[in-house]
Amino acid sequence: MAAQVELFLQTLISGFLLGGLYALIGLGMALIMGVMRIINLAHGDLMMVAMYVAYWLFTLFHIDPYLSVFVATPLLFFLGVGLQKFLINPVMKVESILPHNQVILTVGIGMILANLATVFFTSNYRSTPVSYASKAWYLTDFWKNAPIELSLSAPWSLSFLAAVIITVALWFFLTKTDTGKSIRATAQDIDAALLMGVNVGVMRAVTFGIGAALVGGAGCLFIPIYYLYPSLGKQFTNVGFVITVLGGMGSTEGAIIGGVILGIFESMTATYLGMGWAPVGRFLIFVAALVFLPGGVASILRKQRLGK
Amino acid sequence: MKKFMPPIILAVLCFLPLVGLSSYAMHILVLVIMWSIIGMGWNLLGGYCGQVSFGHAAFFGMGAYSSGLLYYHFGISGWWGLLVSIPVLTITSLVIGFICLRLRGAYFALATLALGEVLRVTAENLVKFTQGDLGILIKQRTWVEKTWYFYVILLLAAGSFLLVKKVMESKLGYYFVAIREDQDAANSLGINTTLYKTIALCLSGVLTGMAGAFYMNYMGYIDPTTVFPLYDISIVTVMVVMVGGVATYWGPVIGALIMVFLAEVIRSMPKIGAAHQTLFGILLIFIIIFLPNGIVGDFRKITGLFKPRGALK
Numbered sequence: 001m002a003a004q005v006e007l008f009l010q011t012l013i014s015g016f017l018l019g020g021l022y023a024l025i026g027l028g029m030a031l032i033m034g035v036m037r038i039i040n041l042a043h044g045d046l047m048m049v050a051m052y053v054a055y056w057l058f059t060l061f062h063i064d065p066y067l068s069v070f071v072a073t074p075l076l077f078f079l080g081v082g083l084q085k086f087l088i089n090p091v092m093k094v095e096s097i098l099p100h101n102q103v104i105l106t107v108g109i110g111m112i113l114a115n116l117a118t119v120f121f122t123s124n125y126r127s128t129p130v131s132y133a134s135k136a137w138y139l140t141d142f143w144k145n146a147p148i149e150l151s152l153s154a155p156w157s158l159s160f161l162a163a164v165i166i167t168v169a170l171w172f173f174l175t176k177t178d179t180g181k182s183i184r185a186t187a188q189d190i191d192a193a194l195l196m197g198v199n200v201g202v203m204r205a206v207t208f209g210i211g212a213a214l215v216g217g218a219g220c221l222f223i224p225i226y227y228l229y230p231s232l233g234k235q236f237t238n239v240g241f242v243i244t245v246l247g248g249m250g251s252t253e254g255a256i257i258g259g260v261i262l263g264i265f266e267s268m269t270a271t272y273l274g275m276g277w278a279p280v281g282r283f284l285i286f287v288a289a290l291v292f293l294p295g296g297v298a299s300i301l302r303k304q305r306l307g308k
Numbered sequence: 309m310k311k312f313m314p315p316i317i318l319a320v321l322c323f324l325p326l327v328g329l330s331s332y333a334m335h336i337l338v339l340v341i342m343w344s345i346i347g348m349g350w351n352l353l354g355g356y357c358g359q360v361s362f363g364h365a366a367f368f369g370m371g372a373y374s375s376g377l378l379y380y381h382f383g384i385s386g387w388w389g390l391l392v393s394i395p396v397l398t399i400t401s402l403v404i405g406f407i408c409l410r411l412r413g414a415y416f417a418l419a420t421l422a423l424g425e426v427l428r429v430t431a432e433n434l435v436k437f438t439q440g441d442l443g444i445l446i447k448q449r450t451w452v453e454k455t456w457y458f459y460v461i462l463l464l465a466a467g468s469f470l471l472v473k474k475v476m477e478s479k480l481g482y483y484f485v486a487i488r489e490d491q492d493a494a495n496s497l498g499i500n501t502t503l504y505k506t507i508a509l510c511l512s513g514v515l516t517g518m519a520g521a522f523y524m525n526y527m528g529y530i531d532p533t534t535v536f537p538l539y540d541i542s543i544v545t546v547m548v549v550m551v552g553g554v555a556t557y558w559g560p561v562i563g564a565l566i567m568v569f570l571a572e573v574i575r576s577m578p579k580i581g582a583a584h585q586t587l588f589g590i591l592l593i594f595i596i597i598f599l600p601n602g603i604v605g606d607f608r609k610i611t612g613l614f615k616p617r618g619a620l621k
Binding site for chain 2 (some may be wrong): 118
């Protein structure tokens with residue numbers, strides 16, 4: 001019995017830590033979704049780019065992956081702004097039959113990024129063997145006679161903490177600064193924002209940049225605990241949009257909650273069904289969200305706020 | 309003249325094997341025709357009905373596996389898969405449709421994207437049922453010569469072309485276009501949008517699934533990564549239609565022709581071959597920005613480029 005409880009709690013902990021990181025991926029996607037009304041299907045591939053940045057910084061210059069956040073995020077920000085300005089924005093103006101051309105475009109971008117990574121860096125699995133990779137804290141260290149044994153991995157906790165810090169910083173940026181307020185205004189109502197003197201075009205580019213930077217940050221936090229290969233982006237794009245749907249399209253609070261839910265759920269599937277089934281679990285939760293909660297977590301939050 | 313184009317092209321294609329083409333040329337032709345069927349399927353849903361799918365590999369793979377599993381578990385000819393794939397794909401499409409098509413735009417695209425991935429993982433993990441990564445091998449292919457395969461796929465393609473044309477000329481087709489142009493307006497006119505979108509999905513899924521079942525019999529071997537890949541099937545399907553021309557009858561055919569030839573040429577080039585997805589991606593971006601309606605849809609625009617400036621006015 002104790003072993004069962006131990007396993008369950010351990011899964012819950014790792015799921016929660018994973019969820020914090022997932023929230024960061026989902027946040028970027030939700031922001032882009034909210035402001036630009038498109039799903040960025042190159043999201044995971046942008047993360048892959050950031051992971052390679054962190055990897056090469058570690059391998060060539062021995063820079064800790066957590067420090068490379070400060071290099072990768074600005075880099076990804078400018079990459080995102082560039083992609084938006086030179087590729088996605090022109091397509092918004094093009095007359096076409098299909099309404100989803102921008103989404104198809106982001107798929108194309110993702111495909112190019114993934115393929116270029118394969119060509120330049122081969123499809124080998126890579127990782128950054130940091131010195132503290134296997135360090136962990138155990139429950140018995142603090143509580144001698146604990147009936148169960150739980151552990152908390154150091155890199156996982158560190159990544160989670162960094163994710164929380166980035167999320168809080170983003171929250172400050174969105175609520176306290178002028179640019180942040182303009183972004184939120186653009187997300188709420190483009191025309192009204194335009195009339196209030198918000199430069200919507202710039203806000204779109206900035207938002208895409210921030211979304212890319214967020215997922216870039218997530219990439220740097222992921223690499224010490226994960227491994228890296230060129231086609232890993234797809235998987236995280238899936239994660240991103242499942243969170244976006246789960247949280248409610250374009251809602252940032254929803255994305256955080258959705259990320260944690262998905263993280264825990266995925267941990268549970270991995271423990272009780274097997275690692276390989278994680279994508280299936282992800283899909284199930286996606287379908288369940290569509291059927292039972294089409295507005296996402298955001299709709300529940302809204303109801304509660306109205307209730308007050 | 310335009311009215312007689314399909315039968316003329318069909319007749320020419322029927323006599324093509326008699327010319328004595330090499331086995332390789334026949335292979336390319338078969339691939340082109342197979343891809344144009346998949347393209348027609350996608351076009352029905354994405355082009356005419358406006359529901360973009362990023363997961364046609366799911367339908368393709370389902371078709372291929374329904375054929376392969378029949379052979380593997382019951383030992384009957386894989387060709388039965390062509391028939392069996394119809395109910396299998398219809399049921400799959402109905403399930404996906406009733407869940408995802410109640411919602412707008414991006415949800416459906418996302419659901420299909422995830423579906424392809426899920427099916428791949430499922431096929432990899434259900435080792436007892438699908439042989440997992442080992443894949444399914446048909447030990448003895450029906451014909452050695454490619455000619456008969458060519459006729460089978462040509463028949464399927466002609467049928468698909470006719471089906472798409474008939475559907476689009478009927479009331480159903482007008483409903484599809486109405487849904488694509490403005491779903492709210494369509495809804496307010498009393499069109500049951502979910503139902504018609506689901507019908508489009510079923511037709512699209514069945515066409516793609518049959519192409520998949522053919523692929524199984526033609527190639528004689530499938531595994532999860534060859535029939536369920538995102539880029540090499542799902543996205544190439546989108547590209548076939550985008551390059552050829554969205555919502556046109558001939559778009560998928562032209563698109564398939566271009567994409568298959570391009571793929572063969574690029575893959576055969578040393579060094580560049582590995583980067584074929586990059587080149588496809590660049591082509592996709594180029595098409596979206598400059599020829600958003602594809603070669604057939606923007607044909608006037610292309611011919612306009614080559615005419616002397618004065619003639620434009």
